[in-house]
């Protein structure tokens with residue numbers, strides 16, 4: 001599609017900021033599409049959520065004779081770094097094992113007018129399609145598209161874009177709905193974002209920082225650090241040198257370490273804010289909900305069930321949020337329950353159980369030295385041996401438990417000690433520590449209700465997590 005609108009947008013964005021290397025541009029219909037950030041529970045990044053798996057399909061462009069092209073090890077390293085950042089948005093990126101190599105010199109040094117010619121026949125519907133070319137016209141490190149109905153799920157990355165640590169998470173930020181911290185750019189007409197965080201000029205009940213600039217309030221107003229007159233103020237050591245007065249009075253204090261900032265030193269861009277994480281998380285679950293892993297890998301079958309019952313045998317029903325089970329009822333001091341874990345396979349399976357209390361401390365629950373750490377084929381165990389009583393001195397709050405299953409012994413102590421070094425919710429810490437070894441969602445059938453059951457395809461070294469949240473109130 002050689003659309004003049006695109007041509008104009010690229011031209012405009014290139015002119016307006018000579019120090020930047022991102023070719024992603026917001027459009028008015030897309031801004032409208034995303035302008036419904038919910039000020040509700042979905043924004044609360046302190047509440048533990050299930051972790052969404054997002055598939056990435058790499059398309060690697062080489063010269064016709066097979067020369068050139070980015071190395072897979074480098075891409076893997078970048079995806080690992082991406083996951084360390086994005087786990088805080090409750091996302092994990094999973095690389096499709098089958099890489100797509102395109103041998104065609106025409107696209108090696110890439111002109112964005114050729115995007116449809118190159119990509120249309122290779123795009124996968126339910127993955128982020130990342131095309132790795134040698135260079136992109138006009139020197140862009142990369143570009144992608146903000147979410148919009150039926151828009152292509154594409155990102156273009158040039159070799160130079162992989163040479164720093166922020167271009168990839170920056171473009172992914174756009175893909176999940178973030179704008180530059182200095183605003184939407186392109187041809188979007190709106191008032192400049194005020195420095196003050198509590199103004200409501202148009203009296204519509206929404207404070208201005210939520211509807212100007214990047215539509216977020218915990219990213220300070222940013223005068224565009226990519227402009228020639230400002231760029232030298234971002235120093236090598238990632239500090240802001242000098243003051244930038246605002247036309248509306250006062251001085252700008254942009255967050256120049258933000259991944260969505262046009263800091264001239266890409267490796268100074270290292271963080272997102274909580275609201276940016278919340279926006280990414282919400283976009284992944286809503287505007288990008290069609291991007292999910294599909295069944296691709298095969299392994300050994302691992303089947304089993306976990307069943308919780310109250311002392312009087314009343315069932316304890318659970319609901320499922322992606323891959324986090326939540327007990328539907330609230331429990332209180334004095335309640336006692338027990339649980340059984342069943343192995344539905346013909347082989348022994350190993351079990352590890354960890355728990356995080358309301359203070360955020362992670363503990364090993366199972367196995368203890370004297371416990372066998374596995375469940376025999378086609379049998380059931382009661383891992384804690386009897387009733388668990390919610391004890392005296394218990395406080396209101398949420399407790400988290402994870403049962404880990406695998407075909408090899410599980411080093412629970414190491415997992416626990418590493419989780420205790422991290423910030424974040426239970427699910428975020430677990431995924432941060434175990435990363436790629438946790439089974440992708442597509443390989444598990446999770447069933448909820450009074451009895452949790454699972455049926456998965458698992459490969460050597462992988463672990464199947466059953467994560468649970470229990471609310472306690474006295």
Ligand SMILES: [Zn+2]
Pocket residue numbers: 022023024170171174180
């Ligand atoms: Zn950008």
